[in-house]
Amino acid sequence: MxxxxxxxxxxxxxxxxxxxxxxxxxxxxxxxxxxxxxxxxxxxxxxxxxxxxxxxxxxxxxxxxxxxxxxxxxxxxxxxxxxxxxxxxxxxxxxxxxxxxxxxxxxxxxxxxxxxxxxxxxxxxxxxxxxxxxxxxxxxxNEQIASGLPKWLYKKLENAYPTQLAQLVDNMQIKAPIWLRVNTQKITIAEFKQALSAENIEFQTSENHISGLILAKGCDVTTLPGFALGWFAVQDGAAQLAAEYLNPQADENILDCCAAPGGKTCHMIELQPNVKSITALEVDAYRAQRIQENFDRLGHKATIIVGDASQPNSWWDNKQYERILLDAPCSATGIIRRHPDIKWLRKAKDIEVLVELQKQILAAVWSQLKPGGTLLYATCSILPEENHLQISHFLSNTSDAILDTSFNNDSVDKPGRQIFPGDQQMDGFYYARLLKSA
Missing domain, CATH: 1.10.940.10 (NusB-like)
Incomplete structure (x- = not known):
């Protein structure tokens, strides 16, 4: 055959x-x-x-x-x-x-x-x-084998979220839907919806994502209407929140750390095309090329720098930023349902290394933030040590850092917002918004 x-x-x-x-x-x-x-x-x-x-x-x-x-x-x-x-x-x-x-x-x-x-x-x-x-x-x-997770990760989640474990495990096994973000610099949301409907492509809207759509079925996104014209980007709903939470304003200088593949940078430009400057920083030169490719397709421009966020002296010009997005290197445990190889490539010993790297980058970029400025810390992780424990440690050791509690978790001892895989059809993500005292 x-x-x-x-x-x-x-x-x-x-x-x-x-x-x-x-x-x-x-x-x-x-x-x-x-x-x-x-x-x-x-x-x-x-x-x-x-x-x-x-x-x-x-x-x-x-x-x-x-x-x-x-x-x-x-x-x-x-x-x-x-x-x-x-x-x-x-x-x-x-x-x-x-x-x-x-x-x-x-x-x-x-x-x-x-x-x-x-x-x-x-x-x-x-x-x-x-x-x-x-x-x-x-x-x-046993339950660990049924979960589809490695032993070390199952145990971490069991310890961190005992009452939510069963639902969390189920959601991590479900295939993730394709989310699109309409590029409103190229087409209106109504026009793009009409283009999808004309091709009989079924989709849902999300009340919490103004320009976000969820496709009813998987597909080759390059065949969707307007792909080559830059009408949309593929970006999960949780990742779409980054630009909204950072809330860029006109005439501001903004830094996007660890920016590849550039989806969040592009979203910032779409939300606020009148920013003074946006710098997309990426340590990996190959991944930095992906940022440029996305800029080209979507029709956006920003400064791309290949540099190490933990070592700003090698690339920074000493001009501080009004807003910084730090999408920190992490275990990526929140996107396992989308990339199931992660749970077998990631090892328990990696977490301690990642947590230390996050600490180094947080400390480094904080010095690049203007007094009165805003830093949005983000990961696609669901592990407490990379998220609310990391931010709690930073707050307790940084005298001019203030937690913005406007979208905080219910618990006062867990700063930031933890999104779990499957919440409103989104990937697992974490956000904490920090303000630098003037």
Whole structure:
């Protein structure tokens, strides 16, 4: 059976196993390796490949549990990739609409493309045993395995949010919708809605996002009306709050730290086109190119600097800013539902390193803020040590820092606003707005 390129359909399973191997064994991100695997595929196959890879990553603990039950001993060396192929078979049988026959026969056939023909009999036997024993309908042995989260992260969330844990875990497994932000410098919101409706593209509005829309179905966003013309940007609803919370004003100098890929910078320009200047700072030169690409498509201009936010002496001209957005490097645990590879690439030991880096950057950029100015601290994390505990520490050690409580959490000992994955269909995010005393 072949697709329109003449490639064996079973190669898609081989491609998926290779990507999973690259992520789980070699530590590559899905953003790095998945597009390369999709490059020569037609759109339908691209979507299928992503669905399979992301599906395995979402359900990895239970897939690994089944694997340990049915595989006598771990495979090694060039045969290690077969374990990922088997888990892909489990995922198809337990969680997808792929028929049992195709899930077994074409997963077994993928051994040829992986140069592991010697494993065909083993793969076939394990998948058929999985079906015969109806393992897909057996309960997970514990809540952590059922959650789809690594042990360290499950324990952190259990300790931080015991009463919210079940709902939080469920929401982290649900696929995230596509949010759009209408570029009101190019088109009115009413006109863009009309353009979507004319193409029979279903969407929802959000009462808390003036220019935000939520698509009813996933799609290739480059095919939407006005993509090349810059009519919209793809930006989750939680991220859209950053520019609104920063509230840029005319004739102000603004710094956007850790700005790539530039969505928040662009949103600031759209909200307040009369700012005096906006500087987008990004430490990674390649990611800084993404900022420029977004500026070009959306028709915006700002200053882009490649520099380290924790080391301002290497790039700063000593002119202070009225407002600063610090979208700090973080664990990205709030966007796992959108990027499930994060939970396997991130390790428990990383959190302490990230917390220390956040402290360094906060201290560095605070000196760049004018007295009377506003700093908005943001992360796409749901871990307390990166969020309200980080801000509590900063406030207690910074005499001229004042917490703006206008959108604070209900609890006075937890400064800022924590958004959880799934809240109003948004990603997990955290915000704290700090004022510098005059």
């Amino acid at each position: 072949k697709n329109h390129k003449g490639r064996q359909v079973a190669n898609l399973r081989a491609d998926a196993a290779k990507v999973l191997f690259q992520i789980l064994e070699e530590g590559q991100s899905a953003r790095e390796c998945l597009p390369l695997a999709q490059a020569q595929l037609k759109d339908q196959d691209k979507a299928w490949l992503q669905e399979m890879v992301y599906g395995v990553l979402r359900h990895l603990p239970i897939l690994q549990f089944w694997l340990r039950q049915l595989l006598d001993k771990p495979l090694k060396n060039r045969f290690k990739i077969t374990e990922h192929l088997i888990m892909l078979g489990f995922y198809q049988l337990a969680f997808s609409r792929v028929s049992q026959h195709a899930a077994v026969s074409e997963t077994v056939a993928a051994c040829q493309s992986l140069n592991t023909l010697a494993m065909k009999g083993l793969v076939n036997a394990i998948l058929r045993t999985f079906i015969r024993e109806d393992m897909a309908n057996q309960a997970a042995p």
